[in-house]
Amino acid sequence: MSPPATMNALVLTPSTKSVALKTVPTPNPGPSEVLVKVHAIALNPIDTIYVQLPIAESDRVIGTDFAGVVAAVGEGVKDRKVGDRVAGFQQGACSSNERPGAFADYVLSDSDLLWSVPNSMSLRDAAAVSMCGLTAAQGLFYRLGLPLPANFPTPSIKPASPAPVPTENPVVLVYAGSTSLGMYTLQLARRALPKAKIIAVASPKHAEFLASPPYGADHVVDYRDTAWPEAVRALAPEGVTYAMDCISEGETAVGVNSTLADNGRMAIFRSPQGGGFPADLRIPPIYGAVWEGLGHDFGYGGPVIPADPTARAFAVAFDEYLSQHPLEPNPVRLLPGGLERVTAEGFALLGGIMVAQRGEAVVDGVKLKPLSGEKAVFELVPDK
Numbered sequence: 007m008s009p010p011a012t013m014n015a016l017v018l019t020p021s022t023k024s025v026a027l028k029t030v031p032t033p034n035p036g037p038s039e040v041l042v043k044v045h046a047i048a049l050n051p052i053d054t055i056y057v058q059l060p061i062a063e064s065d066r067v068i069g070t071d072f073a074g075v076v077a078a079v080g081e082g083v084k085d086r087k088v089g090d091r092v093a094g095f096q097q098g099a100c101s102s103n104e105r106p107g108a109f110a111d112y113v114l115s116d117s118d119l120l121w122s123v124p125n126s127m128s129l130r131d132a133a134a135v136s137m138c139g140l141t142a143a144q145g146l147f148y149r150l151g152l153p154l155p156a157n158f159p160t161p162s163i164k165p166a167s168p169a170p171v172p173t174e175n176p177v178v179l180v181y182a183g184s185t186s187l188g189m190y191t192l193q194l195a196r197r198a199l200p201k202a203k204i205i206a207v208a209s210p211k212h213a214e215f216l217a218s219p220p221y222g223a224d225h226v227v228d229y230r231d232t233a234w235p236e237a238v239r240a241l242a243p244e245g246v247t248y249a250m251d252c253i254s255e256g257e258t259a260v261g262v263n264s265t266l267a268d269n270g271r272m273a274i275f276r277s278p279q280g281g282g283f284p285a286d287l288r289i290p291p292i293y294g295a296v297w298e299g300l301g302h303d304f305g306y307g308g309p310v311i312p313a314d315p316t317a318r319a320f321a322v323a324f325d326e327y328l329s330q331h332p333l334e335p336n337p338v339r340l341l342p343g344g345l346e347r348v349t350a351e352g353f354a355l356l357g358g359i360m361v362a363q364r365g366e367a368v369v370d371g372v373k374l375k376p377l378s379g380e381k382a383v384f385e386l387v388p389d390k
């Protein structure tokens with residue numbers, strides 16, 4: 007059955023910073039693109055940040071993570087066919103290209119920037135993987151220069167960072183191990199360095215979970231103890247080799263930086279300006295945005311960043327890797343309703359601009375349990 011001429015979508019009006027459910031034309035796939043019928047969407051902090059600090063100037067469909075079924079293919083597409091189960095992400099509401107986001111009945115994607123969801127995985131679980139999974143992979147392999155995991159399909163792709171750090175006993179630090187980003191970081195770091203010492207910083211309530219496969223943290227240090235940097239330094243007396251600050255807000259970057267070995271490296275996921283921490287840390291952190299992987303010019307709270315073919319090639323390789331060696335999806339919290347509930351329960355749970363400062367979420371007088379070691383997901387087409 008062909009896709010309908012119109013669809014429901016969550017559309018941002020930047021001038022009023024408001025999002026409304028609207029009926030808009032269903033897009034048509036161009037050459038090398040596919041149209042995906044969206045079955046599930048997952049929420050990310052950036053989905054609300056783009057609404058509160060809009061980058062787009064014209065109305066735009068919002069939303070990042072999706073999973074669904076291919077509904078139509080564009081000219082020249084050979085690697086996907088109608089009916090394929092796939093997942094991916096888009097940069098909803100960006101400035102420098104008009105591409106729509108994922109919070110809609112249908113979404114466009116380049117055919118090679120999707121991964122194949124195995125039949126054993128639900129689409130609601132798959133929706134939780136793509137954006138944070140690639141962010142973790144970019145941080146570890148592309149920016150910090152960890153060796154790629156076994157079976158990465160195109161090992162000839164050169165990571166953007168310099169040569170690997172010379173060390174026989176690398177120590178990996180994953181600050182905020184219970185974030186979506188942190189959990190995928192732990193999985194990938196353990197795959198890449200099966201014998202490395204891996205330290206996570208997270209609430210003790212997540213310790214057993216994060217120490218178990220597929221995460222495999224050797225130690226979990228409590229982030230609410232203000233002396234956590236000292237605790238990490240005691241576990242890694244020669245310093246941390248590779249650090250991922252999966253919050254990158256306020257004091258987190260300063261604390262993580264203080265644990266690094268002199269030849270250590272650290273990846274951050276918010277800029278010093280966006281995350282509110284000093285830019286002149288002892289070891290300069292490496293910052294990047296996952297949107298690079300989409301291969302288009304993009305805006306991200308600063309000047310427009312030009313399309314980067316190397317970052318796109320890495321994303322394509324990572325999607326191939328996910329298709330063959332999927333990550334274990336992070337625990338999912340399925341929220342009731344569909345697109346019409348995203349700005350109510352969904353955005354209330356995501357809170358404001360800073361993850362570390364999320365307040366209590368109350369909707370229609372009902373207090374919502376905060377997101378804790380889980381991904382908020384809405385199903386647009388319920389799993390059978």
Ligand SMILES: NC(=O)c1ccc[n+]([C@@H]2O[C@H](COP(=O)([O-])OP(=O)(O)OC[C@H]3O[C@@H](n4cnc5c(N)ncnc54)[C@H](OP(=O)(O)O)[C@@H]3O)[C@@H](O)[C@H]2O)c1
Nearest residue numbers: 051141182184185186187209229252275295296362378379
């Ligand atoms: N640059 C990029 O391309 C990119 C891509 C993806 C994400 N990000 C950024 O990465 C960050 C994480 O995003 P996410 O979606 O993974 O977050 P998330 O899953 O929504 O984070 C929720 C978790 O954060 C933990 N947490 C809150 N404050 C903390 C603190 N001060 N220290 C340690 N843990 C803390 C909470 O722990 P409890 O369970 O103990 O409450 C909770 O489990 C965000 O800043 C996001 O904007 C950037």
